[in-house]
Structure formats: structure tokens, C-alpha cells
Amino acid sequence: MNHKEYEALVKQVNQYALEYYQFDTPTITDKQYNDYYQQLKAFETKNPLLINPESPTQKVGNEPRKDLTQFNHKIPLKSLANIYNYEEFMTFYERMQKQLDLSEIELSIEPKMDGLAVALHYEKGQLKVAATRGNGVTGEIVTENIKTIQSLPQQLKEPITIEVRGEVMIRHSTFQKISHLFVNPRNAAAGSLRQLNPEITAQRELDIMIYAGIYPGIKTHTAMIRFLAKQGLPVCPDITACTVPQDIWRAIDVIEGKRAIYDFDIDGAVIKANQLAAQAAMGETAKAPRWAAAYKFAEEEVVTRLDDVEFQVGRTGVITPVAQLKAVNVSGAMLSKASLHNKDEIERLGIEIGDDIVIKRAGEVIPKVVRLAKKNNKQNPILFPTQCPCCESSLIQLESEVALRCTNTQCHDQVIEKIKHYVSRNAMNIDGLGESIIEQLLMEKLVNNIPDLYTLTKDQLIRLDRFAEKSADKLITAIHASKTCDLEKFIFALGIHHIGQVTASILAETYQTIDAFLAADYDDLCNIYGIGKTVAESMKVELSNPTFINQVIQLINLGVRPSYKTKTITGELSGKTCLITGTLAESRYKVEARIKENGGRLVSSVSKQLNYLIVGDNPGSKLEKAKNLNKKDAEIQIITYDELNNKLA
Template identity: 40%
Template sequence: MNEIEQRIAELNKLLHEYGYAYYVEDKPLVEDSVYDQLLHELIALEEANPQFIYVDSPTQRVGGAVLEGFQKVTHQTAMLSLSNAFNEADLRDFDRKIAQAVGSNYSYVCELKIDGLAISLRYENGVFVQGATRGDGSVGEDITANLKTVKAIPLRLKKPVTIEVRGEAYMPKKSFEQLNASRIENGEELFANPRNAAAGSLRQLDSKITASRNLSTFIYAIGGDGESYGMAGHWEMLKYLENLGFPSNKEREYCETIDDVLAFIQKWTEARPNLAYEIDGIVIKVNAYAQQDELGFTAKSPRWAIAYKFPAEEVVTKLIDIELTVGRTGVITPTAILTPVLVAGTTVSRASLHNEDLIREKDIRLGDTVIVRKAGDIIPQIVGVIVEQRPEDAVSYQMPTHCPACDEEVVRIETDVALRCVNPLCPAQIAEGVKHFVSRNAMNIDGLGEKVVEQLLRENYIQDVSGLYDLTIEQLVNLDRMGQKSATNLVDAVAKSKDNSLERLLFGLGIRHVGEKAAKILAEHFETMDALMLATVDQLKDIHEIGDKMAESVVAYFANEQIQELINRLKDRGINMTYKGKKVVVEVGTNPFAGKTIVLTGKLQQLTRNEAKAKIEQLGGIVAGSVSKKTDLVIVGEDAGSKLEKAQSLGIEIWDELRLIDQLL
């Protein structure tokens, strides 16, 4: 190593140490002027000797070339959202369910819920190689270049590990104030709150703009199986992350009881304004990984964690009107039109009224002065009326007897709180159905936004979703803001969607009670649309996770002659009607996993939990999160706990890891 290369290496090491002390530990080792002097020396040396630039050099934080767009990133493990609690009763109910599932010996970790943007960071041999947004939980956007500018994110870890971590990028209050002050000077629109500012900063195509925004981050989890790294629980994992050089929030607490959790919440409800960053609640997690595994997940969130949301800000405004909308299932939803008012950082002029019962219960009338807040700091809602300020001529609101879109008589189905238009040719339902059909999690037709769909229906280019597959470039170029290139891209995107797997089509059709997860289960089980259309209620109910309501809804949907005709039109246009996912077909007795429900517990030595799960599923097994009478086999690693005990008590077959590996080979 020559003198220049050696000096560059020394400067990299020093600047990483100084940066970590300043941005992560908040304990500067040198004056700012010293850091700046060393950084400028490194920049000069690298410019003269670019062959010696390290991929994780501190000079890479200033931002680089402007990107054309963001690439998609599929997360190795899904980034799930958390279910919410809004009061003490919700939290005690959560605690009761935990106790019922795992017994009396459990504890919690409480952390501040940072009001920012969820991110995922991937390191190989200790070097930062990729960063992504949460996106829809399964697929995010690659924002590596922008995240490199966030000085709290280490470009090289203290140990050469390969790891994926999750955290929250945020804009400190001081940075937010400075950003809006500069926007005032430049005559630019202000950001509503630090969360929006952080999200907008990380989605800049020019990373130099991101670098100028002074963002920061806290890392709070490992993507995947924490036990694979030798840790027993979340509290230990947070310390492990700190030892690697990640910034974690020190304002956390290990809680033995739900009363300890409530005390922590009370403390930060009062101290929240004193923080240097915004928080919107407290995250509560069961600490032990073994108990997390036992509790498992719902389709959208873990059962072992919950987010307590701080009480929403309430403001007063006037109710001007009530607007009615018709959804894709025919439900007629009233929406309050309000005198615009600022609520929790954003201007609100509309609020959901949900249904007729809510309007009657709260006695909401046109012209009323109402109290508005955001549910979960997101969705505006009316929580009450100030009756003393009610106009003398105000009368109770009456929901319509006929659909506002098609004028057909509306019905209120027994046990259903909503009014519903049951006309299958209702234009509003068709419009909403098409919008759902083309959405990302359904047929994923890029370029077919709400405005385009509305134009296609208005111009009578389509009458239902099958018409999308007859569209031509010549038709599309007649639409507003639709040029030749956009029209070509849209026709190509529509054609590409024909090859989607069956579950996307099922979800896109909008069958009542059938969400993404249920669509996948149905597609995997029946494999073809024809087989599903012939299924009986009893056959559907025999499938794990398909209940009575869903089974009856599916059978009723496909019994409708208009739906049968629609399916035939889609078939005629070449839309795939089969499941394309991996479904291993094996002869009975050829492997010990096919069709069996298997539970993994304890720490595996030669495989990670995710690797073992993937291999078992490839051979037709079903990996479950908890032991029950339906479990066929339990694989145990080191320190297996309650799952092993339950398996023994139920007489379930038990293997160690060596036998698992032997059978996998």
C-alpha cells in the first residue's frame, strides 16, 4: 500500500469513527472544523486518485448523479404493519390475548413510534449495499443512493456481517423548521409535517437534494429470523444492533407487566413535546422470540406486537354538505363536506361518516358545528356535534331511497349496517370495480389511474373490465393527456397482465369477503378458475382459513349469470385462468413433508428458520407458527421451549435438525 492509498484508508477510518460518535452516539470526538478539514483532504485525494475510492467512503454521502426512476425491490421477508390500540382497554385486551396464548411468563419491550418512513437496509460482509422503502410491504423502491446521504446510517458496520435491518427514517424538528424557512424565502409550498417532508426527501431522484435535508434514522429490527443471530429476544437484539454500529432509540424500556407499559405510555404522552423528533405513539412487542413464534401473524400484522396511537388532535368546523359515493360492492357511503380546517398538520375539507347509523347516533345535521379529528392521525372523522351552536332550521339528514348513480332502489340487507345498490349495471360500481381490477395488488396494470378509467367509461370505450383488453392505441390517444408513447405503454401493460397468476385475477374481480390472502389460498387449492367456479360451500369451508361467510359469498358470486358471462369474455381475450405459483405434486409416501403441517421451534444450527421453511414448502409442506392438534410434525433446535412441551403433551412426532436435513437431501 503506497502512502496515498494508506492516507485514504486512515481518513476513511477516522471519519467513520467521528461520524458515528457525532450522529449516532451524540458525543462528538472532535470539533466540526477538524472533521470538515479531514473530509476536504479525503475529497481532494479521491479526486486525484479515484482508483482508491472506497464504496463506503464518507464522501459518498453528498449525493451523486440524478436517477431516471426507482427500481423495485422485493423484500426477503415482508414488512408488515402493526395493529393499533387507542386506549387502555385496547392494551389490556391485547395483554389478555398474549396471556391466553403463552401463559403468565412473558415480558414486553416498549419503544417510541417514530413518525417517519419505514426503510429496509441490506449489508453484505458489513458494507451497506441496498436500501429500500416499505412500499406495499412485499415490494418497495430502491432508494440506496438517497439513504447513503443519511449520516446516521452506517456505510460499514463494526463487524463484517451479512444482514438486513428495518428502521424508520425521519426528519428532526430542527431540520423541518429550517427546510420550511428556506421554502418560504424561495416562495415554495410548505411541507405539512416532518413525516411528509422525510418521505418526499427520500423519494428525490437527485440524491443531492436528499443530502441537503438533514434526515436521520433509528433501526429497530432485523429482517427475518432474529434467533438465527443467536439472540433470545427483542431487547437483546436491539443491543446487538447497537454493537454493530446502528443507531437505535435509547428511549425504550423493558416491561414486566402491562401496567409497566401503561406507565411508559403516560411518561411519553407528557414528555412528547420535548423530543427532537416527532412521535405518534408507542410500539409494544412481546420480547421473547420463542413466544413471538408461538403467537404468529395475521395476514397483515404480527399478533405479538401492537402500536398505541396518541389521542388525536380535535378541532371545530362547519358541516356544509353530505356527499354520497357508491363503492364497487354497491355500498353507499356518506361523506361530510366541511369548511376547510387544519387538523394534525394537514388541511381537512372532507370526513367519512361511514353509514346512516352513525349519522343518526351522533344526530349530525347540515349546518352543524362539528368536532373533527383524524383517526390514527390519518383518516378525518366527525366525533361529535356542538348542539348549542346548531342553526334553528337544521333538520335531520335522510339517506336516499334510490342510488345516486343509477337511480335504482337501494336495499339494506339484514345484519348489514350499510345501504347498498344491488344493480350490477350501476355505473359507479362498474367504475370502482375497474379501478380495483387494475390496481397494483390485483392485475397491476401500470398507467391506468382513476382519471383514465373514468374517461374510458365516459367515452364508452369499455363497459366492464373485459373491455380493457380490446383497447387500441388509436382510441387511447384521444384521451386527455394521453400521447402516442403513453398509449403504447398502456396497451403493452394491459397485454402483459393477461399472464398474471390466477390469484391476482380473483382478487381483482372484487368478490365480497375475498382479500389478497384468501385469493391466493383459493387459487393454490383449486388451481383453475373452472374448478373454483364448480366448488360447493362445503368444499370451500373444508379449506383452512376459508370461513362460512367467504364460502357462501364465493358460491353466490359465481352462480350469477352475468359473472359467468364476464369470466367467459375474459377467457376469450386470453386472460390466464390458472395458478402459476409453486405447487409441488408428489406421490403419497415419496417424501415426509407433502400435505403435512409442520412447526419449527428453537435455534437451528445449519439452516436459518427461513431457509428451512422454504425447503419444506417446496416439498409440499405447510409451515405453521404454533402447535395445535392439527400439527403433524415439530422440528426442534436448541433451547426449544413451550412449543416442544405442547408437542410432547399432544403426542406429536418430533425431529431434531439433523433428521430434518437428512430428509431434505
């Protein structure tokens, strides 16, 4: 897109937005609108100086209708950042981990209603004002229309003053009666809510679901929803909270599975940091909160035949089933493969080879199989291999895992994936080693494993068809430059299962040298703040694997020097371990941050080595445990929040 085309598209999309938001008469689908919007965004990212302030990307929502009374929201109703696939979800999750400096974040997951957002103000329990979201800052007053909603109480159970937010919608069963007037329930809801005549609104039988409240003294989003329900408000259904990314993703899946069952339209799932203190700590950008995101369902689902299932081996040796499909057009692309995740997933889907299945593409990634469309009569179950599809060695299944693994460290496909990971940008950042070059190096037997990279010579490279003198020089230089590296990048580069960048950095901070890292013991690992059993388990497996250890030693012998840059903090708590139990007068994240600023190190459980136990209201079993240890020979200092503050003052 050139600048002229960009300007034209801004105008065009603004016109669509006007039709959509102001007149409730869209002329294009939401998907098309979003595609245009993304095109604008892509251009603006590349050409920040050319951004037109009128571009729809620069506004929160759209302008309120002039003939309705305007209302200024004290706390803006911001839109949410969209995510379309697991990768984007993980980016969101990892950003939260970094910002909150926690290894696990509790997130709430709930259906994303496809309706119209409103803010309702109750004073002493009475509904006083209802306003549409409008552009997020200024909305329109629609109190009389909102009062026509049967399920919404005009009087709460308690005489509290509170602002609540919800989504106004029309149920499918109701929409059938007026479907001749509107293209979809969302437009019907918008058109009916922004009516000048409440009598017409009343005939349309609007409904509402409340998804947020602004009220003091409540600690989590899920507790807030329970509180709102207790006040008699109709709340968003099926809200859950999980901490492990896989569980969160599964919860999103469950909501997507219910999409066809709900009597109202949903277009995704909303995920939020469940702790309100975490939300406050993360804050917001001008457009959207940092602590929430909307996972948008891909719009196009197509039916095709499952021809076969192939098995691939990944970096950590995990065997993944890949569906081979009768080629089919999805959103303009011909597709013949879809991911099937694992054995449990296949059982859940209940599919066999030859069945017609529904696939769906989420964002750019390869599509996934959503459900069975039509069973064929032949019995042709999907059989999992007992041998690695690449190297034919026997597969094993680790305790506590669904996945099958190939444990052959020479397995060709695995080695390629391992090297790709090792040289990647967030790991050792060795430029110029793309997949096809790695493939060639393996073919020519110049490289069999990661350490071999460091023995490559310029002469060897020049003999390959892809290299000239200069490019060979460049690659050799890049490989050697990687020898001086950060310990955390090196730990991440080793590609241990479950050790991502955040975990690698925690491990580097804890162990500080590669020798100490290699000597890590299981109980110590479990006791590190931010490290879970899963990581400890995975580390235990690798650290007792002689091939892994040998490889690391080889790398060191070849001159790789991972070093930890000590962020020496000399503070009141320097070198001391700390643990918090119970509720503090201040958000836990802030207290933890202060402990770290003062040189303290957080641990996750009470042991003899603990220096300080900071005790708040309603302390848990940790306090008992510390007292018991102190009766023996421990010297844990048990202090209150105030005492901690005095210490750090």
C-alpha cells in the first residue's frame, strides 16, 4: 500500500465505521472491517510519520449520536486488544509474567458477548443513569431504554453506590421475531437500545449481562462477579479462573465449544488478570488495558475429509499428530494440514480417518480440527506409532504427560529443531543460520549436534553451494561472537522442555553460574520463587541425562562462556530470603517489588533457610510451619507488614 492508497482506505473505513456505529446499518461484515483495519495498522507500523490522526486505529470507538444526550464516563470504557491464536495468547501471557514478575498469572476466562457495551450507575441501590460506551469517553444516555430490560433490576439487594458494566444483547429466540428488520442480533440490539422511543425498545425485548463492577474492597474479578450476582444483577455465565497457560487455553476452547449452545451471540472469550491488584499494577495504554485481551474466534469454519494422520517429532522429542486433509479453501488459502494437538484431543474429538471434520483457521497459524462433522461407517481409528516417525527408536511416555516422546538425541528432525531454537533471536541470536542451511549442514554431516556448530570452518562452508567467501566469513564470525553470552539466554537456548525465557531468567538469577545450574537439585528447584513442579521435573530429567550434560560441557570446552551479570543490590534485605503469607494492606506485587529492590530474594515455601516470613491478615499454614521449625533449630524471623516497612524505611 502506498501513501495515497492509505489515505483512501482511511476515508473508506471511516465511512464503514460511521455506518456501523452511528446508523447501525453495516454494509460490510465484521471480518472485512477487521481486515481493512489490520491493513491500516500494518501501514502505520511501517510508516509512523504518515499516520493520519483521523485513522480509525487512532480512536477508541466511535462518535456518539448527536440527537441523544451525551454522557461522560469518569472511567473510560476502553476496547480490548485482540488475540487470534495460541501464539498471540502466549505473547500476552509472557508479557504479563514479565511485567508482574511472576511465573504464573491467574487469569479469568469468560464468554465475549457480541452486543453493545453500556455503563450503569446505581446510587444507593437505585438505577440512576445508563449510558452507551460511545467512543469510550463520551457515550449516550439510554436510561429509559435500559429500564425496559426485564432481567435487569432497577433496585439492587443492598443500597450501594456502584458503577457496573455490561453488554446489551438480543437473545436468538427473541431475534427470530424481528429478524426481518436487522441483519444480525448485534445490530438489532444496537438499533433498539439507541432508540428515541423507549416503547419501541420495550417491544424488542433486550437482555443484558453484566461483566464488570467498580466497587472497593473486592480482590478478584471472579469475586466481583459473584458480588454482582448477589446484588441481583444478571451476570456473564461460565466465568472461570486458571493459572497454567494450557488450562487457560482449554477454558477458552470450552467456551468456544458452547458457542452453538448459547441463546445469544458470542464472538470470542475475554481473558483478564483475575487479581484486581494485578490489574492496577499493570495499568492501561491510551487505547486498552494491559491486563486483558479478547480472544476472537476465527470466523470461517469449513468441512473437509480427514485423509490420514501423520506424526511429527518436535524439538523436545514430543510426537505431534498432524491431520492430512482433502485440500480445502479456508479464507482464501488452500489448506491440506491441520493440527491435532495430542492423543487426548483426538479422543475428545472422536474422529477417525475417513471422517468428515470441521476445521477452522485462527489467524495465520495452521488450522485446527474443531469437531466431527460426519462419521463414515468404516472403522479406521487413528493409531499412534510406537516408534519415532523420524529415527524409528522406541517412544516413551513420561509420567504425568499425555505426549509420547522420542528420546534419541541423534534423531534428525529433533536435532534440526534444537539447532533452530539454539540459534534463534531470543536465544543465542546467531544470524545467518536458517532452516535450509542447518538441513544442509546435517546432510553433509558437518554438524550432528549443537556443539558441532563451533567447529565449523570457513573452508567447509565455502564448499557448500549457498556460501561465498564473504557470507561464510560472516556466519563463522556470528557463531564465534555467540560464545560470549548471557547465562539466561544460554539456559533458554538449551531448549529444555517447559523452560521459556522468563523461567530461564529466574534460573540464571538463582544459580548465577553454569556449574551451579548443572548441579541444581530437585528440592531446591521446587523452592525457587516462580518455579513450579513442572519445570523442576523437566530439569530433573535433563540433568540426569548424560547426553545433555555432555553437550553442555562440550560447549564450555569449545569456548562458550555464559555469564551472569549480577544486578547487585545492596539493601536492607541483601542476600536474605523472604516469603509473604496472608493479606497485606498493600498489593502483594508492590510489596514483592520492594523486597527485591532492597536486595531480598523471594522463595515459595517455608524451610530452615528462610530468613524472613512477612505475616499479614489471615496467614496460612506457612506461619505454623515457620513456628514449628523455629522450635527446632531454625531462625526464621517472623515479622509483620509494619515491621517490614520500618525495616525498609
